[in-house]
Amino acid sequence: MSDFTSTTDTRFDSRLFRIVPHLILFALILVIWEAAVRLGFITSIIIPRPTAIMGAIAELYFVKGTIYHHFFITLTEAVVGFLIGASVAVSLAVCSALSDPFKRYVSPYAIVLNVTPGIALTPIIIAWFGYGMGSKIALAAVLCFFPIFVNTLTGLLQRDEDREELFRSVGASNAQIFRKLRVPAALPLLFAGMKIGLTTALIGAVVAEFSQATEGVGVLMSRFSFQLDMASSLATLLSMTLIGLILFYSMEFLDDRIVFWRRETRRAAASRAKARAWNARMGQ
Template sequence: MTAPRSQRSALAWLRELAPLFLAGAALLAFWKLITVAANYPAFLLPAPESVAGRFLAALGDGTFARHLPATVAEVLLGFAAGGTLALLLGYLLARSHLAERLLSPYLVAAQATPILALAPLIALWFGSGLLSKVIICALICFFPIAVATMVGVRSVDGGLVEMAQSFGARRRQLLTTLEVPAALPQIFGGLRVGVTLAVVGAIVAEWAGGERGLGVLINLARGSLFDTPLLFATLAAIALLGVGLYVVVVLVERQVIGGRS
């Protein structure tokens, strides 16, 4: 007898996640060992249980509820804007060597410029509100998605394109039936990288100025509050946000590519 499909799926997820949980447990054990053996004061390195307690307290007293939605909004809007522009420009670069020669040096120069250096300037130009943070998130996630799109579109077999054109396929048909399906694995690879970078961009933008957000909460924890457990708890929340968004992209990828296969 074979197991039901739902049971097989659950077992597959368990096998996939088990190494992650084991690695996390080992990291927590090592962290606890350091705090006990070295006897660091809590303001330097709090124990895992202290951070966990502070995390739960921040959930209960509304601290995360005040700051997390702002960061999520910045990430999603910036990722949507940057991703859309990156997909369009990546396709243009893949199909136009002239556009690649003209734009590639500027794109590489923009990517090489640290976002931490750009953030104060963008905040100065556009203010410390939502717009500047969305721009920073869009900038930081733009490059990997654009490059992935360009590489994916160029990976299409030229012979298949010529064959389709010989049968009268138009540009739109080539795009929807040949180029996009072939480029999807690379595009989703860029989206996975881009969504995690968007989280980094939001935190950097909030450091540059703002009233709410997990980056602002980090500044409060290490500044006036001097609350190291809250600092660690906020870092954990940022990590969970990044992992959660990454998993969402992976699930969408499996649905889209799996549905086409």
């Protein structure tokens, strides 16, 4: 036990030690930035001071608390849009993987959807679904469809002939091969697609909010920008980053839990690398 605690202690120490130069660099950047604006090298209308941005963050989050409402509106739009887009994409990909004719006659339309810049549909989608949350959800769903579709399909179509033969030789049915071999093999790629899809869904929600909306982070952002309140605008941008990070890391967490066997191989690879480094050091 003492052995364990000591190793975690050194690891914690080294991690703490490693983070210090990063913090110093970050602080240095902020100080230079602040000085440059205060001394008039940068116009504060174009790039505001870091302290002004911090003040805007404090006001948005703590003093007025205006951000929370908009934050959750945008988060909801992106997540609901993602869920709709992802379920359509995954079901179409599964149908395409199971049936060759289906893939042949559906994929041209998916490709057409892909080469069309989905953002171009923004005005039309707003005309169709109205000024409320519906249009933002729809645009998010349209934008996140293709990366998920193509990743799932690629994952499901990669065949490991040897394993399939093994499955056949022990008498597995086609359904079993699909469920126990092809789906697990496709999951890592599916999650990669989901991560891209979440980011694009957020972009869809925000762009639709720019075009026409009454609430959401995108509205807040364009409102602040056009008031030339750059500090608040940048603070809102950072909130979008926060939404992006929340979405990305929750998908990463799911990836880690659901595709747990890759976590094992990842850990094994990491421990092998550590062993190699250790051996190299001992050898010296």
